[in-house]
Amino acid sequence: MNVYVTIGFIVGIFAYAGLQLMLHLTQDKREPCILESRVPFLDSAIGIMNHRANYLAKLKAQYKASIHTIRMPFQRLYIVHTPHLIQIIQNKANASTFVPNLLDFGMMFSGLKKESKVTLAGAFGLNGNAFTKSVHKHLLPGASLLATTSNAVEKLCASLPNNLDNSSTQGLLELVRHELTMALTGAVYGPENPYNDSKIEASWYDFVPGINHLLYSPFPNLTARAALRARDRVIGAFQKYFETGGHHYAMAMIPEMYEANISHGLASDEAAKMEMATSLAMLSSGSNTAFWLLYQIFSDCSALHTIRQELLEVSTKEETSGGPQCRVLSLNLIRDECPTMSAMLNETLRYHSSVINIKQVQHDTTFANQYLLKKDAIVMIPGQSIHHEKDIWGPSADYFDHLRFLDPASRRNLSSTSAFRPFGAGASMCPGRHFSMNVICSLVAMIVLQYNIMPSDGKWRAPTKCNADLWNAMPKPDRDLAVRIVKKVESEDVQWRFVWAEEV
Incomplete structure (x- = not known):
């Protein structure tokens, strides 16, 4: 048994080292600084689970960074905290570079079929x-x-x-x-109005907690079954609403x-x-x-x-x-x-x-004459940092x-x-x-x-x-x-x- 524990420990060490190496090799030095990573690519998911809406404000208080990078599996997040950088993002000249990205969020929890999303x-x-x-x-x-x-x-x-x-x-x-x-x-x-039915009103509020599972859980159909059944009831009421x-x-x-x-x-x-x-x-x-x-x-x-x-x-x-x-x-x-x-x-x-204001970077760009922001990365502006x-x-x-x-x-x-x-x-x-x-x-x-x-x-x-x-x-x-x-x-x-x- 001790041999298996030892092998598991060694494999874990190599996996951890490999992920840390991958994290830093795929991070351009010109990008905003990447924060200390204890669990490569998963730190942010753990932080969100532990601190929820306060997570990004906690990072600002801890690291004092004006802008920084968070790495998630297959996704870069650039978190912007200070007014002068926010003004640059909001400048009309940058409207085609930083584009609002709310459509994916809306389609994610609405229950649309894959072909409808496309x-x-x-x-x-x-x-x-x-x-x-x-x-x-x-x-x-x-x-x-x-x-x-x-x-x-x-x-x-x-x-x-x-x-x-x-x-x-x-x-x-x-x-x-x-x-x-x-x-x-x-x-x-x-x-x-479908919500005139008290059961549909209740179903809506039974569904809302399931949104977190749709965003973060790899298996929402298992972890949020009750919420998704509630969503089906609301959707059914709206389908009838339009049909009639x-x-x-x-x-x-x-x-x-x-x-x-x-x-x-x-x-x-x-x-x-x-x-x-x-x-x-x-x-x-x-x-x-x-x-x-x-x-x-x-x-x-x-x-x-x-x-x-x-x-x-x-x-x-x-x-x-x-x-x-x-x-x-x-x-x-x-x-x-x-x-x-x-x-x-x-x-x-x-x-x-x-x-939190969310935008997607449409092409590689040099931001504020200093930072490289990569195509398809997500820019997040936490209101708490400003307020x-x-x-x-x-x-x-x-x-x-x-x-x-x-x-x-x-x-x-x-x-x-x-x-x-x-x-x-x-x-x-x-x-x-x-x-x-x-x-x-x-x-x-x-x-x-x-x-x-x-x-x-x-x-x-x-x-x-x-x-x-x-x-x-x-x-x-x-x-x-x-x-x-x-x-x-x-x-x-x-x-x-x-x-x-x-x-x-």
């Missing part, structure tokens, strides 16, 4: 895919965004009283997740994307699978953002009082013939006329965001300060994607950000004005984010917060009406 890859060029084009067309500021936001607000107005008016104890994340799911998908998919013409009653974006994919050569059942990507875009980060924003507001009594006063001052009194007083709040005014709430939202995005950079945000960068964006210098940073990038930047900037932020602000304002939220154990404690997914732009808390929700006493004498009434 079809889409051939149809989509540097100008973006049907999803990106349609979302930019319909959800950038304009009449379509106004109509879709108003629709979502109406759904929140109808849903919240039914779910919150009675005193209740529930998970804060679970609460906002359900409300946003129904409001966002209802406004986009119309009256035949439900998309004809949705916002124009949905039939437009569906018909575009059909025109590219996808079968109808395969085109329906692309709604997995649409669903992820709508549902992956919004509920986490709303959770963290509500936590930051209600755990700070001073901020809560100020925000309530701002919202009340923006609202108007509506004449009624008897009965309770009626007040109207135009939710579209919040971002411009409620400075503390706007500052709180921006600080929530800065402090909590774990967004916690003390040279940008000052010595308090690692702390949450709800007043930060009341300062003119910090407000100026909002317009710089080299300083503030919770939605990414450039061509890969989230095209649905306006819609998502409109609905999140609306939900939070409705809750703040009408309800008190208290932790069930009497003390606010921020949950950790150690297990947050690397792919998600806003980290999910490791545990939900059990809270008690009670209607505000003064709200019982006020009839609130909420509208989204901006003019185009």
Whole structure:
């Protein structure tokens, strides 16, 4: 037995030495520095398993490198941490060199057949895919965004009283997740929305944990069987939705994307699978953002009082013939006329965001007149590196300060994607950000004005984010917060009406 152990040990030593030799022989000296490798080609996979969304920020803190290389089997990753290098990548002159690479991610978890992936890859060029084009067309500021936001607000107005008016104890994340799911998908998919079926809503959230397996597991069919079965149920619901013409009653974006994919050569059942990507875009980060924003507001009594006063001052009194007083709040005014709430939202995005901007190098190039970046490598820009950079945000960068964006210098940073990038930047900037932020602000304002939220154990404690997914732009808390929700006493004498009434 000792002989076999000895042989195994010797083979292991030679294998390790061989991998280290291969790693360094295939790494050009002109490339960004490669970090110390304990397990060649597998360090990053182990690091992601251990540190998840915090992995890249941990590397920056440990090595202090402006840019460095991570080697994975058959893939190079260049991680960029500093503003001046990010500006070079985002320069329009480099748009054809560093190209957003989100299509592969969307196709990976959507369940498309191999031939469908080939079809889409051939149809989509540097100008973006049907999803990106349609979302930019319909959800950038304009009449379509106004109509879709108003629709979502109406759904929140109808849903919240039914779910919150009675005193209740529930998970804060679970609460906002359900409300946003129904409001966002209802406004986009119309009256035949597949998520109206509670089983399909539950199946979506049963599937989401399986995305990590699709990204990192060599055998996802074994390690994520339950999640993939849940995905099949969601896909089946969307296939039925399109077969029965439900998309004809949705916002124009949905039939437009569906018909575009059909025109590219996808079968109808395969085109329906692309709604997995649409669903992820709508549902992956919004509920986490709303959770963290509500936590930051209600755990700070001073901020809560100020925000309530701002919202009340923006609202108007509506004449009624008897009965309770009626007040109207135009939710579209919040971002411009409620400075503390706007500052709180921006600080929530800065402090909590774990967004990573991903681009693919299209050809060998010399970057910043110094570094060789090789064709087909992936460039990753971690938002955390920028959002916690003390040279940008000052010595308090690692702390949450709800007043930060009341300062003119910090407000100026909002317009710089080299300083503030919770939605990414450039061509890969989230095209649905306006819609998502409109609905999140609306939900939070409705809750703040009408309800008190208290932790069930009497003390606010921020949950950790150690297990947050690397792919998600806003980290999910490791545990939900059990809270008690009670209607505000003064709200019982006020009839609130909420509208989204901006003019185009």
